[in-house]
Amino acid sequence: MRSIMTQRFRWFPVMAILLLLGASPALAAIQGVTGTTFNLTAKADHISTPDGNSILIWGYALNNGRMQYPGPTLILNQGDTISITLTNNLPPGAGNVSILAPGQSGGTATGGVQGLITREAPPGGSVTYTFVAAQPGTYAYYSGTRPELQVEMGLVGAIIVRPAGFNETSNKIAYGHPESRYDDEFLFLLSEMDPNIHEFVEAGLMNMIDNTKYWPVYWFINGRAAPDTMLDANVPFLPTQPYNCLPTTHPGERLLMRIVNASRDLHPYHTHGNHHKVIALDGRLLESAPGAGPDLAYAAFTTSVPPGGTADGIFYWIAKAGWDIYGTDNGHDCVDADGDDLDDATHEYCPDHGKPFPVNLPHKNDTTFGAFWGGSPFLGTAEPLPPGEGGFNPNGAYFFMWHSHSEKELTNFDIFPGGMLTMMFVEPLSAPLVNP
Amino acid sequence: MRKKILQIILIIIIAVFCLAGVSSAAEFWLRAGTFIKTMPDGVQVPMWGFARCTANFASCGALRVPGPPLIVPPGDNSLTIHLRNNLVGPYTEPVSLVIPGQAMPTDGIASSPAPVKVPDANGNLRVRSLVHETLVGSDGVYVWNPLKPGTYMYESGTHQAVQVQMGLYGPLKRDAAPGQAYSGIPFDREVVLFFSEIDPALHNAVVTDNYGPGKSMTSTMYYEPKYFLINGQPYSSATSAIPAGNAGQRVLIRFLNAGLESRVPVMDRHYMSVLAEDGNLFAHPKEQYAPLLAAGKTLDAMITPQAQGTYAVYDRMLGLTNAAASPGGMLAFLRIATAPAGAASHGQR
Numbered sequence: 001m002r003s004i005m006t007q008r009f010r011w012f013p014v015m016a017i018l019l020l021l022g023a024s025p026a027l028a029a030i031q032g033v034t035g036t037t038f039n040l041t042a043k044a045d046h047i048s049t050p051d052g053n054s055i056l057i058w059g060y061a062l063n064n065g066r067m068q069y070p071g072p073t074l075i076l077n078q079g080d081t082i083s084i085t086l087t088n089n090l091p092p093g094a095g096n097v098s099i100l101a102p103g104q105s106g107g108t109a110t111g112g113v114q115g116l117i118t119r120e121a122p123p124g125g126s127v128t129y130t131f132v133a134a135q136p137g138t139y140a141y142y143s144g145t146r147p148e149l150q151v152e153m154g155l156v157g158a159i160i161v162r163p164a165g166f167n168e169t170s171n172k173i174a175y176g177h178p179e180s181r182y183d184d185e186f187l188f189l190l191s192e193m194d195p196n197i198h199e200f201v202e203a204g205l206m207n208m209i210d211n212t213k214y215w216p217v218y219w220f221i222n223g224r225a226a227p228d229t230m231l232d233a234n235v236p237f238l239p240t241q242p243y244n245c246l247p248t249t250h251p252g253e254r255l256l257m258r259i260v261n262a263s264r265d266l267h268p269y270h271t272h273g274n275h276h277k278v279i280a281l282d283g284r285l286l287e288s289a290p291g292a293g294p295d296l297a298y299a300a301f302t303t304s305v306p307p308g309g310t311a312d313g314i315f316y317w318i319a320k321a322g323w324d325i326y327g328t329d330n331g332h333d334c335v336d337a338d339g340d341d342l343d344d345a346t347h348e349y350c351p352d353h354g355k356p357f358p359v360n361l362p363h364k365n366d367t368t369f370g371a372f373w374g375g376s377p378f379l380g381t382a383e384p385l386p387p388g389e390g391g392f393n394p395n396g397a398y399f400f401m402w403h404s405h406s407e408k409e410l411t412n413f414d415i416f417p418g419g420m421l422t423m424m425f426v427e428p429l430s431a432p433l434v435n436p
Numbered sequence: 437m438r439k440k441i442l443q444i445i446l447i448i449i450i451a452v453f454c455l456a457g458v459s460s461a462a463e464f465w466l467r468a469g470t471f472i473k474t475m476p477d478g479v480q481v482p483m484w485g486f487a488r489c490t491a492n493f494a495s496c497g498a499l500r501v502p503g504p505p506l507i508v509p510p511g512d513n514s515l516t517i518h519l520r521n522n523l524v525g526p527y528t529e530p531v532s533l534v535i536p537g538q539a540m541p542t543d544g545i546a547s548s549p550a551p552v553k554v555p556d557a558n559g560n561l562r563v564r565s566l567v568h569e570t571l572v573g574s575d576g577v578y579v580w581n582p583l584k585p586g587t588y589m590y591e592s593g594t595h596q597a598v599q600v601q602m603g604l605y606g607p608l609k610r611d612a613a614p615g616q617a618y619s620g621i622p623f624d625r626e627v628v629l630f631f632s633e634i635d636p637a638l639h640n641a642v643v644t645d646n647y648g649p650g651k652s653m654t655s656t657m658y659y660e661p662k663y664f665l666i667n668g669q670p671y672s673s674a675t676s677a678i679p680a681g682n683a684g685q686r687v688l689i690r691f692l693n694a695g696l697e698s699r700v701p702v703m704d705r706h707y708m709s710v711l712a713e714d715g716n717l718f719a720h721p722k723e724q725y726a727p728l729l730a731a732g733k734t735l736d737a738m739i740t741p742q743a744q745g746t747y748a749v750y751d752r753m754l755g756l757t758n759a760a761a762s763p764g765g766m767l768a769f770l771r772i773a774t775a776p777a778g779a780a781s782h783g784q785r
Contacts, residue, residue: 284723308752309726
């Protein structure tokens, strides 16, 4: 376990070092594909789990590329008419396959064959779905064919609809209202897996599958189980799991959490560090009247999204740590002209300005370290550590675990830590955010 | 003469309506009994269920799961249910009635309801029933006064871990006013979608007296439902679509879940305006396509279908098999007809 973790984490500092060297910093944005016409192919492939397992998956591939878990995140613009053609390249015996996009309006399906819920692509065949991305928001898509098997097998994905007026640099809004604005956005597509089902499928023993004995032992965010969630996106050794989940933010910024529950169980998703404000469910702002804005939003430190549904949360972090998070010996100011108790530029919490760190840290020789400890309790400060310690937090960020609060879901087939878990980094303002 | 008769009839009608307004007491007769329910795969499951009877149990309908819908008229602010316990052995129990979300019922004599406690093997008193019991072979009376409007589930209040999942549950509604589920919530059409589950192993153990401490099945610890029902039936090729009004109508869906597990009803291509939970109206509806229907709860949701068609409703927690066989389970269809020409349409928000 340790060696696997170490090996996998090697990519994390590579990314961080690139950042330090001044490689072009990307915005913190969600990876996906944009457009109005998509060709997806359902096919089989394998994913890796951090305990070394390799699991057969049925997933959606972009065009005829490699299958990915979850399927490509479709990033659409409000008002566009969307066409998705699905081709069924699943192995013989898998049967038909389809796509449901709940929450989208004006949906029609053409081609293929009629299934129980929607039209389906038969083996080797295709079906085309059209709908209008009428309303902005976060949505799910998943197979509507034998869903208890095909959703489990991995035929799931997320849809993001950008509102009219959205601009990636000058008007980052989740919905058509300024109160849905954000600085950074991250996808949290939650899923789980019972590998027995996948093994039966792989062995050609479909008749052994019993939906009523479902017993998941893996839990994923964006198709990866921890600690792989924190690796860079598109690492070459996870070719079928391109998406990561490494939320980063700066003090005082608005981090948009797009939570999609692609699985069949509830996963109480918990944000350490602060509450998040749930502004929308299932792609609809929580508002008292159309256009009112999210006046019915509520603060939660844990959000359980019903399976198939979505929630959008705004997370916002400022330090009320009880000490000056930037340290007391570097001469920085806390200037609060607008009276919100925060420095107008850095969002430092001014009532704590100049307060010393409340305890004497023990000597390094008397301390054990975690991989994320940068050597200092002050934001943006890194201090030397003994050889082999730390290294995953080069900018001196504050970091918080964001995870399922069903604690058994923090495992990979009974091994802790893992599963539905990642770390959220509050980076100093001097560090640009890089994700994916 | 003719005019006089008409006047008398009118007076009688008015008097009846006035009486209905003030007398305000709905009264039902329910019989609890044992019956066999056949699943689509031929498996026969022993159930406990309710049957609706005419006044004073003069005649009773068939036992069913869920139990017969009890519709309390808007003008009736109290409810009396006469319960007859006709469970048959080898194993039987006293039964009772509660309505979660309403006050505990009285027996119509005592001023306040009281739980029933029985001594366990160590002599400690343990609650067996939330309210007074009706013993096998006898009749009991359960009175709710007042009865709040809304969508509710009635169920046994005795040995609930066993009796509810054995099938002793049913839907109950009282509208706030004619055509209004809650004050200010009018609807044109309503559909009840009642979710529940069956674990045949538990049922067989209970009816053969093999359930309980020291017996072959000691508790519901290993409860593992095999059948997932909507309105008492899992999906099969025999399932037919439920008529649910016309395009443009306000269609109220009353969701109830008597199962021990939560469910997420998704209606294909429709948002639901979730209005109420457990019979309590929200200040503002929630627009959702995947609402959580927690175990033991009720939800009221309004849809306004825009186009005629047959739309699937399915459990997104994926109780979609009959035992291991697919398809099956909690999959139903609502059939929306074309709006008649010239019909008033309530546009969708």
